[in-house]
Amino acid sequence: MARSAIVSGAQHSVSPGGTTPRTPRCPRGWPPNAGPTARTKLCMTDRRRVLPDSGTPGDSDNGVSLQEPPATGEQAAAVPAVEVRGISKDFGSNRALDSVDLSLAHGEVLGLLGQNGSGKSTLVKVLAGVYDPEPGGRLFVGGEEVALPLAPGQASQIGLSFVYQNLALAPGLSVLENLTLSQRIGGGLSAWEPINWIAEHKTAAAVLDRYDVRLDLDRRTGELAPVDQARLAIVRAAEDLRRYRTRSGYKHSVLVLDEPTVFLPEEEVDRLFDLIRTVVAEGAAVLFISHDLTAVRAITDRVVVLRDGRVLGEEVTADIREEELVDLIVGAPARNGDSAQPVLAPVEDQHAVALTLAAMESAGDQAAVAAGESVIVEHLTDERLHDLSFEIGAGEILGVAGLIGSGAEELPYLLFGARPAGFGTLRLGAETMGVAGLSPQRSVRERIALVPADRAVQGLSQSLTLWENIVMLVEGEHFRRGVFHRGELVTLAREAIRRFLIRPPWAHSVVSTFSGGNQQKALIAKWLLARPRLLLLHEPTQGVDVGARRDIYRFVQSAAALHHMAVLWVTTEFGELAEVCDRVIVVTQGRHTATLAGEELTEEAISAAALRQTREDNR
Numbered sequence: 001m002a003r004s005a006i007v008s009g010a011q012h013s014v015s016p017g018g019t020t021p022r023t024p025r026c027p028r029g030w031p032p033n034a035g036p037t038a039r040t041k042l043c044m045t046d047r048r049r050v051l052p053d054s055g056t057p058g059d060s061d062n063g064v065s066l067q068e069p070p071a072t073g074e075q076a077a078a079v080p081a082v083e084v085r086g087i088s089k090d091f092g093s094n095r096a097l098d099s100v101d102l103s104l105a106h107g108e109v110l111g112l113l114g115q116n117g118s119g120k121s122t123l124v125k126v127l128a129g130v131y132d133p134e135p136g137g138r139l140f141v142g143g144e145e146v147a148l149p150l151a152p153g154q155a156s157q158i159g160l161s162f163v164y165q166n167l168a169l170a171p172g173l174s175v176l177e178n179l180t181l182s183q184r185i186g187g188g189l190s191a192w193e194p195i196n197w198i199a200e201h202k203t204a205a206a207v208l209d210r211y212d213v214r215l216d217l218d219r220r221t222g223e224l225a226p227v228d229q230a231r232l233a234i235v236r237a238a239e240d241l242r243r244y245r246t247r248s249g250y251k252h253s254v255l256v257l258d259e260p261t262v263f264l265p266e267e268e269v270d271r272l273f274d275l276i277r278t279v280v281a282e283g284a285a286v287l288f289i290s291h292d293l294t295a296v297r298a299i300t301d302r303v304v305v306l307r308d309g310r311v312l313g314e315e316v317t318a319d320i321r322e323e324e325l326v327d328l329i330v331g332a333p334a335r336n337g338d339s340a341q342p343v344l345a346p347v348e349d350q351h352a353v354a355l356t357l358a359a360m361e362s363a364g365d366q367a368a369v370a371a372g373e374s375v376i377v378e379h380l381t382d383e384r385l386h387d388l389s390f391e392i393g394a395g396e397i398l399g400v401a402g403l404i405g406s407g408a409e410e411l412p413y414l415l416f417g418a419r420p421a422g423f424g425t426l427r428l429g430a431e432t433m434g435v436a437g438l439s440p441q442r443s444v445r446e447r448i449a450l451v452p453a454d455r456a457v458q459g460l461s462q463s464l465t466l467w468e469n470i471v472m473l474v475e476g477e478h479f480r481r482g483v484f485h486r487g488e489l490v491t492l493a494r495e496a497i498r499r500f501l502i503r504p505p506w507a508h509s510v511v512s513t514f515s516g517g518n519q520q521k522a523l524i525a526k527w528l529l530a531r532p533r534l535l536l537l538h539e540p541t542q543g544v545d546v547g548a549r550r551d552i553y554r555f556v557q558s559a560a561a562l563h564h565m566a567v568l569w570v571t572t573e574f575g576e577l578a579e580v581c582d583r584v585i586v587v588t589q590g591r592h593t594a595t596l597a598g599e600e601l602t603e604e605a606i607s608a609a610a611l612r613q614t615r616e617d618n619r
């Protein structure tokens with residue numbers, strides 16, 4: 001692989017006015033040296049913008065002004081849609097972004113990659129006006145400089161639109177209402193004018209048509225399938241950009257997609273990509289942030305890799321193999337020829353978690369942990385599941401494969417008592433419990449652990465520190481003879497942070513300030529410290545980088561093997577199930593339709609079983 005494109009932050013020479021940009025490596029069809037420097041540079045903060053449609057509300061106060069008319073045609077295509085230079089961001093002593101240079105061409109899909117905590121979201125938040133970068137950084141949009149920091153809301157007025165993982169849709173409103181929401185809030189439609197529903201319906205139908213998306217405009221958005229919710233959010237953002245281009249006369253606009261595929265099963269990701277291609281064809285550039293390398297390779301033209309807040313390298317996607325990309329992201333040592341396997345982020349010890357647990361077990365608890373207990377679920381039935389029965393042996397990792405809507409995704413929550421179940425029993429060792437009588441409080445007492453997909457809301461207390469979250473479930477064990485041994489807990493948490501490779505290793509920082517993947521490791525650490533008898537995992541590697549994903553596999557495998565805990569692993573990533581599980585059951589339409597083990601445990605076989613049964617059920 002040509003590594004000439006790899007640059008390190010140290011190579012940027014710093015001049016008094018900021019950084020001297022390197023010549024950007026350009027994507028296919030992109031003329032080199034066509035950055036803002038190739039055009040008349042404008043400082044746009046002190047002039048009023050001349051707009052083709054100057055009456056459009058919201059444009060006059062955007063902090064951007066023009067010295068020359070908007071570029072059109074080839075001229076517009078010759079400047080980057082967006083370019084950042086020398087962007088840095090510090091959180092206290094933590095440098096989250098270090099002199100980042102990045103440019104995104106008109107009509108390009110650029111992948112922004114990097115390990116958890118490498119700075120991707122921070123860069124997006126600087127572009128969105130959420131974070132103020134350090135002085136000296138510069139932003140060019142459509143070739144023209146925009147003063148930093150951006151004011152809240154300014155991004156949308158300069159042609160930048162964002163779709164985050166949580167999509168920011170109002171689930172209680174209809175598809176039509178969600179489509180027009182941003183216009184109402186943004187001032188495009190008057191809040192006082194009576195709504196002409198018939199006209200709005202017609203306009204919204206035309207919008208969906210434009211992007212070839214079929215949705216019932218009157219349907220409650222919360223009832224849509226996850227992929228359709230993602231498509232709706234993208235159409236809404238793309239429409240905002242199209243309106244921006246129409247009213248400003250500018251050709252550039254940028255859609256930022258921050259992990260848009262994270263909630264989607266693999267087979268639905270393609271439908272999202274068709275939409276992204278349409279958005280690009282309509283005239284927007286796309287910044288695509290994801291840990292899903294298959295998705296990145298399918299949709300991006302070029303990738304930029306961040307590590308520790310610096311741009312580590314950039315590559316044309318078609319020119320780089322997946323293993324090379326993994327190396328670039330996780331920082332593997334130099335490889336020996338093509339046959340070498342990618343080296344993943346180091347785990348200090350294959351049995352890191354198990355050893356941590358062993359060291360931390362209080363003496364009196366040894367027996368319960370050592371014995372291990374099998375789990376038997378019988379006749380589990382609710383609105384989506386029909387008479388589901390299965391067993392998990394002590395120390396076994398049982399995978400559950402099912403497409404979204406199959407009912408598989410309900411299982412961890414029902415067995416934790418987080419959702420009411422109609423009927424069924426859970427036998428844990430010698431004890432049999434009715435699942436209808438389970439509650440999260442009881443589950444914690446019974447040492448049933450749940451790592452939910454939505455870790456931020458359901459898994460962690462965002463306002464508490466990292467150490468408080470990690471030891472939350474074992475605090476009681478450190479309250480002896482009327483004395484609360486806080487120091488012991490902090491030491492315990494520090495050890496867990498080290499073993500679980502949580503970065504930065506700052507026990508006293510508030511957990512919400514950690515990157516998504518590091519929060520996920522903290523959540524897994526929290527539950528494993530409580531030494532569960534049954535560990536329920538739902539999409540445990542969602543939003544986790546390629547190196548940390550392997551770490552999580554090993555953490556759970558070690559804990560299951562050495563502490564004999566039963567594990568239920570539910571995900572739509574069938575490759576992950578094949579890699580990590582001892583056995584996999586397939587759930588379709590709420591029923592247990594197949595079991596795979598041994599040599600049958602391949603991604604292809606699991607997929608085939610899940611899809612075959614779904615097709616048969618649909619006949």
Ligand SMILES: Nc1ncnc2c1ncn2[C@@H]1O[C@H](COP(=O)(O)OP(=O)(O)OP(=O)(O)O)[C@@H](O)[C@H]1O
Pocket residue numbers: 091094096114115116117118119120121122123503504512513514515516517518543545
């Ligand atoms: N509000 C904040 N306060 C303090 N530190 C923060 C804050 N937001 C982010 N950080 C730190 O900045 C660094 C970069 O985090 P960021 O969320 O940008 O990473 P990321 O690449 O998006 O990771 P992930 O893939 O896990 O989402 C991390 O060390 C993180 O702990």
